[in-house]
Amino acid sequence: MRLPLRSSAGAIAAAIGLLLTAISPVAAAAQTPKVLVIGIDGLLVSKIAEAKAPTLQGLQRTGTDARSLLYAGPMAATSSGPGWSTILTGTWPDQHGVKENSFTGNRLAEHPDWLSRVEAADPSRDTWAAMDWKPIGDRIIGGKLDTKIVLDGDRDGYVAHDATIVERAEAHLREDKADASFVYLGQQDIVGHNKGAASPEYLAEIAKVDGYVKRLLDAVAARATRSAEKWLVMITTDHGHTPGGGHGGASLDERSTFVLATGDGVPAAKPTTTRLVDAAHTALTHLGVTPDAKLAGRSLFAPVTDAFEGARLKPAQTEQIPASVLGWTQELPGGWSVDNAAMPAGGVPEWRGWTLTSDAFWSLTQGGQNRETFVRGRGVIAVADSDEWADTADATGKKFDSTLWTPADTGTGSRLKVDLTHYYRQEGGQLGQLLLQVDGGTPAEVRKWTADTTGGRESVTVQLPSGAKTARIGLRLSGVNNWYWAVDEVSVTRQP
Structure with a gap:
């Protein structure tokens, strides 16, 4: 009735x-x-x-x-x-x-x-x-x-x-x-x-x-x-x-x-x-019931601590995405940086190197390529997308090569614990690398990815050399018109 x-x-x-x-x-x-x-x-x-x-x-x-x-x-x-x-x-x-x-x-x-x-x-x-x-x-x-x-x-x-x-x-x-x-x-x-x-x-x-x-x-x-x-x-x-x-x-x-x-x-x-x-x-x-580790969520009222969330996103420059969908910037929060020294000229500007973006904007670039499945990313995420960058004639056959660097850690301890939520999709000769740079020296690979991840939370512990004063972590994606790497909520902490 x-x-x-x-x-x-x-x-x-x-x-x-x-x-x-x-x-x-x-x-x-x-x-x-x-x-x-x-x-x-x-x-x-x-x-x-x-x-x-x-x-x-x-x-x-x-x-x-x-x-x-x-x-x-x-x-x-x-x-x-x-x-x-x-x-x-x-x-x-x-x-x-x-x-x-x-x-x-x-x-x-x-x-x-x-x-x-x-x-x-x-x-x-x-x-x-x-x-x-x-x-x-x-x-x-x-x-x-x-x-x-x-x-x-x-x-x-x-x-x-x-x-x-x-x-x-x-x-x-x-x-x-x-x-x-x-x-x-x-x-x-x-x-x-x-x-x-x-x-x-x-x-x-x-x-x-x-x-x-x-x-x-x-x-x-x-x-x-x-x-x-x-x-x-x-x-x-x-x-x-x-x-x-x-x-x-x-x-x-x-x-x-x-x-x-x-x-x-x-x-x-x-x-x-x-x-x-x-x-x-x-x-x-x-209700005071402790959620177990299987749950993927968090409280709606939990404080936001992710550094990427302060980014000011802007409308598309060349992508055919409605101006109402704010979604990208290459201006990073304090202490973060991108090394694009090895990036060739040309390509889609929104994706030239690591970019801060939103789910809506990134997934609208092209459907049917699984971008919608990075559901464990929240709000503003960082993306290196060699596939989208290569969608111009002047980028054909050129190698995407960009590294996202975390702020330098100056704490005490002999190890760095790196936590990140990420989604890595592998194709061809693409390479995803976790790099360590100590006291401004030459970066060294400490972890690499050559197979798909499912978009979960991952932790990597890195041993530091004796006497290390400053250390920072780089996320490098390289490849010729391959897939992509999306990361979120990256944290680096010094441990004993």
Whole structure:
């Protein structure tokens, strides 16, 4: 059945205000953490601004509005199976094994959903989930939750089931302990498929979802025990939609995702380093459940320490990329440098040597070459891309040869520990090298790569010569029209 939507501006502001009301230090000491995750299938976040969606728009202004991009093939399709597996388990498709909606070859048994992790850590907590895309309940969310409501929207239709889920979730959020809850709504995706994200029907469905979100926030605000609780509410989606309808491919609209957070102590912020795996990690952290090493995410509110994030990115110079996509610079943060002495003249200027760039910009240079799969990179990344650089006649047959140098380390200790998140794709005679330079001397190779990496975190420990005062690390990529090397969150520390 269709339930009425309550949408006056004053009531919406009041609901958001109640949810975000500061708790006094005395009360805060006794606060019980609670988490609600609202999953809206196929919601293209850029369309919220065009819809009559005062609740979501208000939360974007007052909460943490984190937007990011998904992977694409060959890692996984931008479809619901991989998307909800990623959101709920906090792991990427190369971990949980879901690449499309058949779930063939999945490893979900090794990567439980965050609600099941809460239940396992403390069975006294109330875990609750309701969904009407049946595979979420049958495949992704475990069977030991206190309450799991699985409806079949594909068989029965999503309109009535979405309304039922919201009605039951309202009662649950008002009356139950509601320690860890997940609410899924599926009709937005159906409208996207049938009418397209550019349609008025798609905007009308966002308006309906906006009313549903308000009702859930009102239910939280109306709890009798609200003042003794610390709430975190996150709203998210599994993928976007094309203007004409559909998803599964590698366009920015299809890869578009977001995590919109509100609650006690949640700041008004627009972080640029969030990834979709962070929703599960943030939920567990808020509830005091220690995420294990299998999780790929981090808290949505973790401080950003990566030096690359201060870069001022600019529009394309020669690449055919819309000016609205800011994405590259060769101005480096303090202490960092690039040695392009061995680089020939010519080539695509955006990629002449190491460049700081964004996922959106880099992946738009050319599709079908796996650039979309460096999902473990966050925000601004450093890229050496000999393939893109060579896309001009004056670079044909010339050798790309560039080294990115870290700041000099002047600490004490006999070793350097180098940590980096990277994605190295090998072709032909290409060579990726980790170089060490001590006290300004001749650089020496300490590690090399001649086979693909999968985009993970890697550590290398380098022994320093006796008496070394300063040391720095270089990342050198060389080759003739080969592939690329992308790196992020590089840290160098001196150890005993």
